Amino acid sequence: MKSGIKSLNTRWGKRDDMIVRTTAPFNSEPVPSVLAAGEITPVDAFYARNHGLFPDIPAAQWQLTVRGMVDTPLTLTFDQLSSGFDHHTVVATLACAGNRRAELLRVRPIPGKEPWEHGAISTAEWCGARLADVLSAAGVHHRDGLHVEFLAPDVAEEARPVQSYGSSIPLDKAMSAEVLLAWQMNGKPLPRAHGGPVRVVVPGYVGTRSVKWVTTVVVRDSPSRNYFQALDYRILPPEADPETVAEGEGISLSALPLNCDILAPTDGDHIPAGAHTIRGWAMAGDGLGIGRVDVSFDGGHTWRQAELHPPSSKWAWTLWSVTVDVAPGPLSITARAWDDTGMTQPESPASLWNPRGYGNNAYARVQLHVK
Amino acid sequence: MKSGIKSLNTRWGKRDDMIVRTTAPFNSEPVPSVLAAGEITPVDAFYARNHGLFPDIPAAQWQLTVRGMVDTPLTLTFDQLSSGFDHHTVVATLACAGNRRAELLRVRPIPGKEPWEHGAISTAEWCGARLADVLSAAGVHHRDGLHVEFLAPDVAEEARPVQSYGSSIPLDKAMSAEVLLAWQMNGKPLPRAHGGPVRVVVPGYVGTRSVKWVTTVVVRDSPSRNYFQALDYRILPPEADPETVAEGEGISLSALPLNCDILAPTDGDHIPAGAHTIRGWAMAGDGLGIGRVDVSFDGGHTWRQAELHPPSSKWAWTLWSVTVDVAPGPLSITARAWDDTGMTQPESPASLWNPRGYGNNAYARVQLHVK
Numbered sequence: 001m002k003s004g005i006k007s008l009n010t011r012w013g014k015r016d017d018m019i020v021r022t023t024a025p026f027n028s029e030p031v032p033s034v035l036a037a038g039e040i041t042p043v044d045a046f047y048a049r050n051h052g053l054f055p056d057i058p059a060a061q062w063q064l065t066v067r068g069m070v071d072t073p074l075t076l077t078f079d080q081l082s083s084g085f086d087h088h089t090v091v092a093t094l095a096c097a098g099n100r101r102a103e104l105l106r107v108r109p110i111p112g113k114e115p116w117e118h119g120a121i122s123t124a125e126w127c128g129a130r131l132a133d134v135l136s137a138a139g140v141h142h143r144d145g146l147h148v149e150f151l152a153p154d155v156a157e158e159a160r161p162v163q164s165y166g167s168s169i170p171l172d173k174a175m176s177a178e179v180l181l182a183w184q185m186n187g188k189p190l191p192r193a194h195g196g197p198v199r200v201v202v203p204g205y206v207g208t209r210s211v212k213w214v215t216t217v218v219v220r221d222s223p224s225r226n227y228f229q230a231l232d233y234r235i236l237p238p239e240a241d242p243e244t245v246a247e248g249e250g251i252s253l254s255a256l257p258l259n260c261d262i263l264a265p266t267d268g269d270h271i272p273a274g275a276h277t278i279r280g281w282a283m284a285g286d287g288l289g290i291g292r293v294d295v296s297f298d299g300g301h302t303w304r305q306a307e308l309h310p311p312s313s314k315w316a317w318t319l320w321s322v323t324v325d326v327a328p329g330p331l332s333i334t335a336r337a338w339d340d341t342g343m344t345q346p347e348s349p350a351s352l353w354n355p356r357g358y359g360n361n362a363y364a365r366v367q368l369h370v371k
Numbered sequence: 372m373k374s375g376i377k378s379l380n381t382r383w384g385k386r387d388d389m390i391v392r393t394t395a396p397f398n399s400e401p402v403p404s405v406l407a408a409g410e411i412t413p414v415d416a417f418y419a420r421n422h423g424l425f426p427d428i429p430a431a432q433w434q435l436t437v438r439g440m441v442d443t444p445l446t447l448t449f450d451q452l453s454s455g456f457d458h459h460t461v462v463a464t465l466a467c468a469g470n471r472r473a474e475l476l477r478v479r480p481i482p483g484k485e486p487w488e489h490g491a492i493s494t495a496e497w498c499g500a501r502l503a504d505v506l507s508a509a510g511v512h513h514r515d516g517l518h519v520e521f522l523a524p525d526v527a528e529e530a531r532p533v534q535s536y537g538s539s540i541p542l543d544k545a546m547s548a549e550v551l552l553a554w555q556m557n558g559k560p561l562p563r564a565h566g567g568p569v570r571v572v573v574p575g576y577v578g579t580r581s582v583k584w585v586t587t588v589v590v591r592d593s594p595s596r597n598y599f600q601a602l603d604y605r606i607l608p609p610e611a612d613p614e615t616v617a618e619g620e621g622i623s624l625s626a627l628p629l630n631c632d633i634l635a636p637t638d639g640d641h642i643p644a645g646a647h648t649i650r651g652w653a654m655a656g657d658g659l660g661i662g663r664v665d666v667s668f669d670g671g672h673t674w675r676q677a678e679l680h681p682p683s684s685k686w687a688w689t690l691w692s693v694t695v696d697v698a699p700g701p702l703s704i705t706a707r708a709w710d711d712t713g714m715t716q717p718e719s720p721a722s723l724w725n726p727r728g729y730g731n732n733a734y735a736r737v738q739l740h741v742k
Contacts, residue, residue: 235713237663237676251662257714285656285714291622292608300722305608336722342606342730343628343656347718351671351707359713 012193015044021114025050025154026193029119036263036279039312039319040091041122043186048193049096049120051165051228052154055213059189059197064134064181068219069146071139078197082183085129085137090178091313092203093283094210096120097233097253100261100360103349110357118261121281123316126201128182131217132175140171140219148174149224150200150211159227166226167209167233169202169254171219178203178315181214203315204286206253208233223252235354242355255286258345259361260293260320260337269368273328280306280364281317282337289340290318296334297324300347300363306335326370335364383564386415392485396421396525397564400490407634407650410683410690411462412493414557419564420467420491422536422599423525426584430560430568435505435552439590440517442510449568453554456500456508461549462684463574464654465581467491468604468624471632471731474720481728489632492652494687497572499553502588503546511542511590519545520595521571521582530598537597538580538604540573540625542590549574549686552585574686575657577624579604594623606725613726626657629716630732631664631691631708640739644699649677651735652688653708660711661689667705668695671718671734677706697741706735 010023015034021027030045059078067073076084099120101113135148149168156165173179180201183190190196195212202209208228223229225247234250236242260282265271282290294303306320320335338344346352349362381394386405392398401416430449438444447455470491472484506519520539527536544550551572554561561567566583573580579599594600596618605621607613631653636642653661665674677691691706709715717723720733 235662235709237665238674251709251711251713253713255659255712257712285712288626291606294608303609338606338622340622341626341628341656342622342624343732344717344723346715347722351718352715361714 012048013044013191014048018045019117019119021116025052026054027114029116030122032118032263032266035119035122035281039123039309039316040125040186043124043188043191043194046122046124046194047096047120049207050154051156051158054192055153056192057153057197057213062197062215064198064215064217066134066138066217068149069141069221070135070219071141074134074138076134078183081129081134081181081198085133087127088130088177088180089125089127090180090201090203090315091123091125091311092178092201092315093121093123093317094201094207095256095283097206097208097358101357103362104353104357104360107350107353110355113357118263118266121261121317124185125187126180126182127184127187128180128198128201130177131179131181131200132177134181134217135174135219145221146171147220147223149218149220149226150214151216151218151226152211152213153215154213156227160231163227165211165228166224167211167229168220168224169205169209173202173205204255206233206256208253232356233358234356235359236356238353238355240355253358256283257359257361258284258337258339258343260335260345261364262333262335262366265366265368267366267368270371271326271368273326273370275323275325277321277323278333279319279321280335281319283317284337284339287314289314290337291340291342292338293320294336294338295322297331299332300334328370331368331370333366333368383419384415384562385419389416390488390490392487396423397425398485400487401493403489403634403637406490406493406652410494410680410687411496411557414495414559414562414565417493417495417565418467418491420469420578421525422527422529425563426524427563428524428568428584433568433586435569435586435588437505437509437588439520440512440592441506441590442512445505445509447505449554452500452505452552452569456504458498459501459548459551460496460498461551461572461574461686462494462496462682463549463572463686464492464494464688465572465578466627466654468577468579468729472728474733475724475728475731478721478724481726484728489634489637492632492688495556496558497551497553498555498558499551499569499572501548502550502552502571503548505552505588506545506590513542516592517542518591518594520589520591520597521585522587522589522597523582523584524586525584527598531602534598536582536599537595538582538600539591539595540576540580544573544576575626577604577627579624603727604729605727606730607727609724609726611726624729627654628730628732629655629708629710629714631706631716632735633704633706633737636737636739638737638739641742642697642739644697644741646694646696648692648694649704650690650692651706652690654688655708655710658685660685661708662711662713663709664691665707665709666693668702670703671705699741702739702741704737704739
């Protein structure tokens, strides 16, 4: 169990062993062994990454406005959304852009950013209406270069200036079958702590674009100018100062990069000698599949292929495992994934360090001790 | 100029300074400085990668058969193809899966494979009919998991068993607007040495799928079983023996991985001290853009951002340049590209070595000397 601020009345129904990074806003990640238990993460273990306090919007009062570059601006109630459009279910993994930031912090400090370890990633079965169907009902314009912005009422004190949360994705992605306006998570009404009554789910994209408590959708001819699109959630060059960079500088995060991690056993574990099954996840870039996962017990000198557990959807992580006999002493485990085009990951977090600590997709490494 | 077998009567109109790797079949790459001259590679400098002797098919005798999972099998003459379908032009970079193999050879030998250096990549303006339009005319079936196979008459003596060349791509890619049955290259009739009268051009995919002298298109429910799809052009794990692997083992190459290279100056050059402009290319995975290119003169300890020259198509490489003052002594230059999702390349060819030497997309490195 890692250290963290615990406050029982603000745990939002999460498991007792969750690592709580901040309580207001609520930011929390599960311990790796809990994530390793299965493809679908239970709601009480699903990571929480937030920039503001949770809005409290009863479904009966929730409304969604669709406006901008559409023929017919719409306002939909929860009943209209959930009864007027076909329902679709997608198993999708969401991951925070800062997942695995702790490894970047060991390269060089990143002031003011949470030291997410292995757990700012989780998988759920989401159910809702296709965003494409709602946009089509509004007569969305079809032109190259359009973007779809999502606005929500949660206020982010950290933004410059203070503002409510927003983000955008390209129209092409917004019109894809996997992008949902979701009101169910793992078969139950979407909890307030995960964006209920209705959130956006953008499978394959960095979690920040899956806007919770969404109330407004705007079709625009440029990306959102919200702080979290135009200034934050960007890969800046190492020498940039995040306090002074101009709007639009750096690489805006969108599709998740090819990545993997080792979930069990984990850093610092003491395990008995003998046979152990090492478990982890791998995920390829937007819509690609995993071709191979290699695991090394000698720092990457030689590799063994892990067994891949076929995901239930192309938008879900691929869990993998490999069983190995381990002898007493220190044990280093390294893992790397290859996508189904033959691309693999960068070796070292040192080469990926960036001023906001996003997008660490270096080889996964854990150090443990065999008794 | 690198060493190579020269035979004037089998140079197929290529520049005198091309590096000829084999004459029959004809395999040849331009020197890097020629590639650096512009976005479009002149035909006389365009790399040539072949597995058999060139078929000699006059346009008037060429025919294309479209069969398999289609409602109406078709046979089209050159006139029917070029007058019966809309013409489309795409600027696209083709790259051999073995480009930059020379760096892998320095890690560990790869017997029987050509030591391609920096030049097994080139860019042309291709003109032809969309494959999608031809498939639609044949009433192609639309189902998940279908593949489109291309067959050609050039016989590959290296295949097991000896067979003519073939390959396939997923139907989704085959139906994309950028995939052509091309009969023009840089505004002129497609030369015999580049697949004339008609070849497939699959932008964003490894060059081996852009089948030259194509005469047959088959819609199938599985990938081609041709040697070059089922056995070769796969990333095998390091310990695999390419002589004994089973059909379908390894990761089949499709979309090109994120990659870059330094073209001028190049390995072993002696250059005077003072200001120099370093030039190279970068290319992102299938349809993505380049977000940033970093260049280092201290082995990757510090980086400078290169200037990006906007490509004329999303299927063309992005040329980049950076001007630097260099002092006398040995000079090492390293480059790496980031795509527009924030993904970058693996650092070292050592971690990418594979038994057939494909897909080297490690950081680009050249060593030269400043006088």
